[in-house]
Amino acid sequence: MTQVVYQSISPSDFFYRNREIAGFSNPSRAIYSAVRELLENSLDACEVQRVPPDIYLRLTELAASETGSNIYMLRIEDNGTGLPSDQIPNCFGKVFYGSKYILKQARGTFGLGGTITILYGQITTHEPVTIVSSIGGDIHEYEMMIDIEHNRPLILGHTVTKNKKAWRGTVVQLQLEGDYSRIKSRLIEYIKQTAMVNPFASITFVDPRGRLFRFERGTEKMPPLPSAVNPHPHGVDVEAFRRFISITKTRNMKTFMIEHFQGVRQTSAEKFLKSADINPKTKPSSLKPEDIVKLVRAARKYSDFKRPDPSCLSPIGEELLETGIRKELKLTEDDFLKVVTRKPSTYLGYPFIVEVAIAYGKSISKQFKGGITIIRFANRIPLLFDESSGVVWKAINRNINWSTYKVFGDTSLVIAVHVCSTKIPYKTVGKEYMADQPEVEREVGNAIRNAARNLRLYISRSIRIAHERRRLDIFGKYLPKIAEFSAKLSDREEQPDIEPLLKAVSASIPEVERKIKEMPTLVGENS
DSSP, rough: OOOOOOOOOHHHHHHOOOGGGTOOSSSSHHHHHHHHHHHHHHHHHHHHSSSEEEEEEEEEEEEETTTTTTEEEEEEEOOOOOOGGGHHHHHHSSSTSSSSSSSSSOOOSSSSHHHHHHHHHHHOOOEEEEEEESSSSSSSEEEEEEEEETTTTEEEEEEEEETTOOOEEEEEEEEEOOOOOHHHHHHHHHHHHHHOOTTTTEEEETTTTTEEEEOOOOOOOOOOOOOOOOOGGGGGHHHHHHHHHHHHHSSSSHHHHHSSTTOOHHHHHHHHHHHOOOTTSOOOGGGOOOHHHHHHHHHHHHSSOOOGGGOOOOOHHHHHHHHHHOOOHHHOTTEEEEEEEOOEEEEEEEEEEEEEEEEEEEHHHHHOSEEEEEEEEETTEEESGGGGHHHHHHHHHHHOOOOGGGGGTTTTEEEEEEEEEOOOOOTTTTTTOBOOOOHHHHHHHHHHHHHHHHHHHHHHHHHHHHHHHHHHHHHHHHHHHHHHHHHHHHTSSSSSOOOHHHHHHTHHHHHHHHHHHHHHHHHHOOO
């Protein structure tokens, strides 16, 4: 009889065995995921420092591997916060260690992206990673690897140098196996969309062929930082509730609800506890497991809590999103662009905000084929894969009758959708598309319809201008002939002056053009 062996594995070991669920499923996706994870960490670090990001990214081909793909050196430099020396090893050498485990909006969800990138590089090349960082004082350089079996860093070298220029930031350099040729277009598109949704960032990318891609910042204005908040009662589960009870210093359940949850005041705490059949004076430590379950279920049904606090969110804002889209899509003043930011809403107790932009015009027709091009963002992260699986695709292609807005199959249109939340409903660890949450779907649809109403008026008036111009062309073509024949029939030597008539028939065109320029503002005020 075969003996069954039972054992546990560390988080590092788990992702070593299942790296595909974190986006490292093949050599080409590995390059994409590595760049993405490190770039997003750099952007976060710069935003915390409140400095416009200056990020340098270089991918260098070193050699061909035995598997048919290549070995690359990936290097990224930023001007962010830097890391304290004692935190560097754990931040880059320990899975599930970082600063993302608080309730506020962040690009990263699981706090493992940078570590998984280093882990993948180690298991494909067995080379150490080099980390250089400073918070303004001495510069610390670590050479390290990950002890996969025990989920801990292995420090191979640590040097300290004087920081004569007061540099602040982080440099990460590692080797990894990948296939740049197959992911090249997607990777460049990802960086372009990142620059679009972060117009205050300057990103430089040097690819393995030595080609330089420079994405200049369009503004130095940055969105406000989100602030950490307590969880909302609608989004709490039994385990979270139990943890709060184990650490609380409050003496009764009324104070407990007010101090540990947002949206709860004295009156609402009393009413809620009464509806849950819990005495407000009860000591939290005296609650039984069945009482905790009862409270959690009652909290999800109770409707008189205040809405979740949106201060934990940091939307891009209409001005910055418009700046980014105009910069990266190279829109002119003659192109249509409408940006809409919805008011905060909630799903399962988590606040979220939807922002939508619709771009249309000659510049769009030159860059994109006929039809709707969807650009998706979640917490300022571009989502490039699995487009048809997400809620955004459904809201655009299934829930909206575009002919109502004078948009047909051959109309070139770009729709950018950004969802920011403390908990993006991703379907996978790879963070490529959002699950079909009804509340999110409704808000995305409403935002698109709001912007599309402006588009409909723009197209209608553009059609009218085109019609007026065609009419003017006809007058301009035939009036001289009519004037010539009229002069001959009346035996006059001089032809009648047709300029006053041409001015009269074309007088409405500037007025129509003026109304079109004013139209988005006027519609926005009335919608």
